[in-house]
Amino acid sequence: MDDVVGIGLLGCGTVGGALVGLLNSEADVIAARTGMRLEVRRVAVRDLDAARRRVPTLDPDVFTTDAVAVVADPTVQVVVEVMGGVDEARSLVLAALDAHKPVVTANKALLASHGPELHAAAAAANVDLLFEAAVAGGIPLVRPLRESLLGEPIRRIMGIVNGTTNYILTRMTEEGASYDEALADAQRLGYAEADPSADVGGADAAAKAAILATLAFGVEVHLDEVHTEGIEGISASDIAFASANGQVIKLLAIAEAVGEGRVAVRVHPALVPRDHPLASVRLSFNAVFVEGDAVGQLMFYGPGAGGGPTASAVLGDLIDAAANRRQGSSARLGVLVPADLVPVDELRSGFYVEVQVADEPGVLATVAGVFGANGVSISSMVQEGHDHEASLAFVTHTALEADVQATISALDDLGSVRRVGSVIRLVGDQG
């Protein structure tokens, strides 16, 4: 006789609808492998009629607009939060945890804003708070980091965790499209929102970077603490320069161990060598590259968004939460400690720096001299002339970020420098 577990669903859009479909189609397989039947008992939605039309397989009576009642319903034993937003989601998740009901959420903004509070509430109630779908959509990543790699000395995680920006950069790289053209295409095809700023500005990736840092290093990191740069400034000439040098430009979320117990967390475009596994991640796919002292290099690749993939990740968590609940156990993140964050100024990497100068005698020597005066060693330089201007593309050896920023300030003050263009970091043992 199978155990029946009552599920309460908060939200029933694309992800919730796909989840209901999977729970139906896979019910027998899940029962055979786990001895459990997962039944959706209550579903909180904004628009009852629309939800009933969209998910006709559910009894119309399970839908309600009262999310608090779904959490409190005594027939609901596990709560799935796929409604999005932060404040209401936070209070509902806390209410569920306080009632000793495990919670599965796909809400990265919620976790990046209130993660420590929510994890503490889950630990206090000894129930699960699982969030596989919150980072890199359908890719099983949170569980491997949290369990498989718990004892691994992780050195660095670099992720392509935003499908919109990866789509745009892929189109720019493969077709020579401009940023504006690629963005417009992404919007037309549904890969980018009408207001794309959270994606192209890096904020979405920053929320995921904060979660990755927590998983990899057991530290509390808040979204606001993540140094964040977007891809709005990436030009076709940056992409062409990268291609000519055997590199591609990717927006990376990076969480890195720096010295004794310190952690650096940041999001920025980076030059990745073309034979690096991250370089072959195309279009809207996501991938997370993990480097550890014992394991070496790992990569997890898959769809970063979409109803089906996200529902797949939620379902894995849901089965786990239900199984743990039956056994009276729960997954833990362990004790999170506040992160000792290294400011970006103190980090080191190679840099690509593009400088527009007046095409006059002696300018190159003057500009190169500014790098040297600030302790930044130049690895290569390419000059291209246009009319009375020249574009200088410098690649530096590994340098301190603060020194490079000082170099750029000094260049900005030079009369012969028209403009300092893109400044893009190199990753993957270059420089």
Added chain:
Amino acid sequence: MDDVVGIGLLGCGTVGGALVGLLNSEADVIAARTGMRLEVRRVAVRDLDAARRRVPTLDPDVFTTDAVAVVADPTVQVVVEVMGGVDEARSLVLAALDAHKPVVTANKALLASHGPELHAAAAAANVDLLFEAAVAGGIPLVRPLRESLLGEPIRRIMGIVNGTTNYILTRMTEEGASYDEALADAQRLGYAEADPSADVGGADAAAKAAILATLAFGVEVHLDEVHTEGIEGISASDIAFASANGQVIKLLAIAEAVGEGRVAVRVHPALVPRDHPLASVRLSFNAVFVEGDAVGQLMFYGPGAGGGPTASAVLGDLIDAAANRRQGSSARLGVLVPADLVPVDELRSGFYVEVQVADEPGVLATVAGVFGANGVSISSMVQEGHDHEASLAFVTHTALEADVQATISALDDLGSVRRVGSVIRLVGDQG
């Protein structure tokens, strides 16, 4: 106050030694995150002196040559089997499970030969039998398949799960090396054994394919039931043909759902499109590509072997087994049912078929006619002449394997056919 968990190690070679190192260096992190201290209490080895020299950080008294005593030792609560071999390992693992001690093993041959018996013993004792390290070395793959994707309708798994063959094929592809040259290099560099037959013949990959099928589809598959072809017959001209067609040749372990509840499990070289994620997996790295109805496409990439990576995977399992034991719970594969296996004859794919013929008028028409007579439709053909011989490279549309085999038999009987060379299947929605 941390719980102390006693570990018994069976075998202390490269993997066991690396595991002891990790348990030392990461002890504080593991304790902070789990509240447990994992202590190696007894270690079974063949050569006491050698082991004591190799792992000087352990008390010399923990070593013994009596593996049965390690399992039976009352201070040993979790058993780690990294000794290899099948018969002795089987009886030791069964003894541990019967004594209600969780077991972590890295032994693919053991699982592929006796998996159902061992899983049943673990279930009967309600303790863990974990084996992350048995497939794809350091890549967290077993846990994601077993837990994260438990409810996912998996359609197919294709893995590069043998580093030796991938190294050889990469060298052949990137440098135009012959099979013999690449194999000799692999042997010199330690990527291939002096007797490489288990790797190049596909048996190693077949054991992993059987395990992957069990994980993905919940069915019992024995090593002997896996249709297995190796890479010994792959020639430089096959590789060149693939390159010219935008493909690479990879040895793949494939487990696939075919129709209602039926499963096909096989290992063979395959032509993979160059923009497929598996194509970019170079040298001795492993990767497993998973296709599911909800999640779409996933790939797990990393080192397939080596002391550090394997120890990393064992450590993840060990922490999990210890945590589950403390909670009185265990991970389960669910009830395994015997697989309803589809013979390779009944599978469909595109094929590359190389035929050496006498360079005479009418031969091409005769050979092409044999394909047609057997119901195999030709997608493309390239002819190259050498002296009085010609080499014909056919690529077929999707065809039934049995029809292609009948075609090859008929070609072998033709007087104008000198030899049917390589026959390589296409994967990845080609043909």
